Structures are given as C-alpha cells and as structure tokens.
Amino acid sequence: MKQAMLIVNPSSGKELGEQYSDHALKTMKEMGYETVLRLTKGEGDAMEFAREACEKRYDFLAAMGGDGTINEAINGMAEQEYRPLFGLIPLGTVNDFARALNIPMKPEEAIDIFKQNHVQKTDVGKINDRYFINIVAVGALAEASFSTPVEQKSKLGPLAYIIEGMKKMKEKQPFELKVQSEHDWEGEALLMLVALTNSVGGMETIAPEAKVNDGQLHVFIIKDMALPKFLLLLPKILLGELAESEHVHYMKVTKLQANSTYEMIANVDGDEGDQLPITIENLKQHLNILVPVQK
Numbered sequence: 702m703k704q705a706m707l708i709v710n711p712s713s714g715k716e717l718g719e720q721y722s723d724h725a726l727k728t729m730k731e732m733g734y735e736t737v738l739r740l741t742k743g744e745g746d747a748m749e750f751a752r753e754a755c756e757k758r759y760d761f762l763a764a765m766g767g768d769g770t771i772n773e774a775i776n777g778m779a780e781q782e783y784r785p786l787f788g789l790i791p792l793g794t795v796n797d798f799a800r801a802l803n804i805p806m807k808p809e810e811a812i813d814i815f816k817q818n819h820v821q822k823t824d825v826g827k828i829n830d831r832y833f834i835n836i837v838a839v840g841a842l843a844e845a846s847f848s849t850p851v852e853q854k855s856k857l858g859p860l861a862y863i864i865e866g867m868k869k870m871k872e873k874q875p876f877e878l879k880v881q882s883e884h885d886w887e888g889e890a891l892l893m894l895v896a897l898t899n900s901v902g903g904m905e906t907i908a909p910e911a912k913v914n915d916g917q918l919h920v921f922i923i924k925d926m927a928l929p930k931f932l933l934l935l936p937k938i939l940l941g942e943l944a945e946s947e948h949v950h951y952m953k954v955t956k957l958q959a960n961s962t963y964e965m966i967a968n969v970d971g972d973e974g975d976q977l978p979i980t981i982e983n984l985k986q987h988l989n990i991l992v993p994v995q996k
C-alpha cells in the first residue's frame with residue numbers, strides 16, 4: 702500500500718482542522734494511501750513532520766493549515782533530496798499559495814481535488830538557507846511590519862500590511878540598495894519586492910505575469926521618490942500596473958544578490974528573515990503539487 706502523511710494544524714483558521722481531517726483521511730484511503738496523521742502543537746512541528754515524511758520516503762504528504770503551516774511543510778521538504786507528492790488544504794485567512802495554485806478556499810473542495818490526481822510542478826524560492834513560497838520584501842516598511850501583532854498580520858496578509866504601513870508612513874526612509882543578478886541595479890530605493898507567484902497578500906494583481914512554474918523571481922524595486930508619488934503607486938498595484946510605473950524598476954531574474962550599506966532585514970513571507978546581504982534563488986519546479994485540472 703502507498704504511504705502518506707497528513708499534517709494538520711488544529712489551531713489554524715478558527716480551529717476547523719480536526720473537523721476536516723476525517724474527510725481528508727477518508728479521501729486519502731480511497732486513493733489507496735495508508736495515512737499517518739500528525740497534529741502540530743506549535744512552531745516548527747509542521748517542518749519536522751514534513752522532513753520525516755521525506756526521510757521515510759512517503760509517497761504523498763498533505764498539509765492542512767494557514768500559510769504558516771504550509772510554509773513550514775514546504776521548508777521541511779525543500780531541502781530534502783527525496784520529496785513526496787504534496788497536497789495542501791487551506792484553512793487560514795489569506796492562503797496565498799493555495800490561491801496561486803487555484804486550489805479552492807473551501808477545505809472540503811480542496812480535499813476533493815486530491816482525487817483528480819493532477820500534478821503541477823511548482824517553483825520554490827530560496828533565501829540564504831531557508832525557503833519561501835510567496836514574497837521577500839526589503840525596506841523600512843517591510844521591517845515595520847515585524848512589530849505588527851500576529852492577529853493583524855493574519856488578517857491583512859503579507860502585502861496588505863505593507864500597504865497599511867505605506868498609508869500610515871509619514872516620512873519616507875530610502876535606503877541604498879545594490880542588486881546583482883542577470884541585470885544589475887544600484888540606487889536609492891524605498892522598497893524591494895521579490896515575488897514568486899502572482900498571489901501576494903491575498904491580491905492577485907501585484908505580479909500578474911508571475912506563474913508558479915516559470916522559474917523566475919519577479920523583482921520590483923520601488924525607487925526613492927516624494928511621498929505623495931509613492932502613495933499613488935497603490936492604485937497601480939491594484940490595477941496590476943506596478944511594473945509599468947516610471948518609479949519602479951521591474952525585472953525577471955532566476956537568482957539575485959542584494960546588499961546595502963544600511964542594516965536592512967528581509968521580510969520573508971511576512972516574517973522576519975536575514976539581514977542583508979541576501980541571496981535569493983528560484984528553485985524551478987522543485988515540488989510536485991496536486992492542483993485542480995484547469996477547465
């Protein structure tokens with residue numbers, strides 16, 4: 702019999718996890734998997750369980766939870782040589798990764814998708830020695846969000862709270878940025894966003910061109926400018942026109958190195974990451990993920 706693991710964060714999304722795990726276990730059984738259920742108790746558990754699923758060479762790993770849980774499961778898998786087929790069941794408030802993969806927001810429907818057995822090869826981002834699935838942001842705004850309470854972060858999502866910060870910002874804080882990649886860039890910036898997928902902070906307009914398997918990092922460098930002009934970029938984001946602004950340097954690259962003479966700390970999928978310099982890389986089509994058949 703094929704072996705599988707189901708990771709559930711029972712605290713995610715109004716504590717619905719345990720309610721849906723029966724349906725998930727039943728579905729996985731019907732698909733021919735003998736499944737072990739692992740419930741997370743706190744930070745790091747989902748990563749540890751995912752690593753175990755790789756080490757034991759399970760055929761399939763499913764993770765149920767918010768972006769935090771899914772991100773941990775991917776971090777646990779990404780560094781392993783053997784990576785099982787992956788399925789995700791969104792339970793959070795934002796669920797960027799599920800959105801980018803067209804996975805339904807309703808947990809029962811996301812579970813039913815497994816039965817279609819339709820595999821999408823999906824990119825994973827690597828920043829220094831950890832992995833990300835959505836976005837890296839560098840700038841005073843991105844750093845300001847570290848002090849945002851967790852509850853508010855989960856309500857707003859990674860990009861939306863950067864935008865909240867933008868609205869509140871009274872003084873702009875440019876920093877000197879040097880990016881080395883297939884195309885180099887050097888100058889004074891307000892914010893750098895490196896997006897992997899088109900769904901960032903629950904919005905699908907920031908990087909409309911980004912595909913989950915294109916192997917590209919979609920880089921937006923928001924140049925230093927007067928504050929009113931900066932705020933005018935907001936509607937551009939909503940219209941999917943950020944890349945076209947004269948105040949934005951946009952590039953698609955596979956790998957980059959970013960450095961600054963300032964002590965800048967990267968925001969990685971909404972959490973505090975490493976201080977610059979950072980190396981970011983797109984691991985093209987690194988994971989096999991079950992997604993809906995495109996109609």
Ligand SMILES: Nc1ncnc2c1ncn2[C@@H]1O[C@H](COP(=O)(O)OP(=O)(O)OP(=O)(O)O)[C@@H](O)[C@H]1O
Binds near residue numbers: 770771792
């Ligand atoms: N049993 C548990 N009880 C409380 N917290 C847990 C438990 N298991 C994991 N966690 C914590 O839950 C957090 C991840 O939550 P996750 O993002 O999956 O759900 P969420 O916060 O409901 O989702 P979203 O942020 O999208 O609303 C991690 O920080 C992890 O440490």
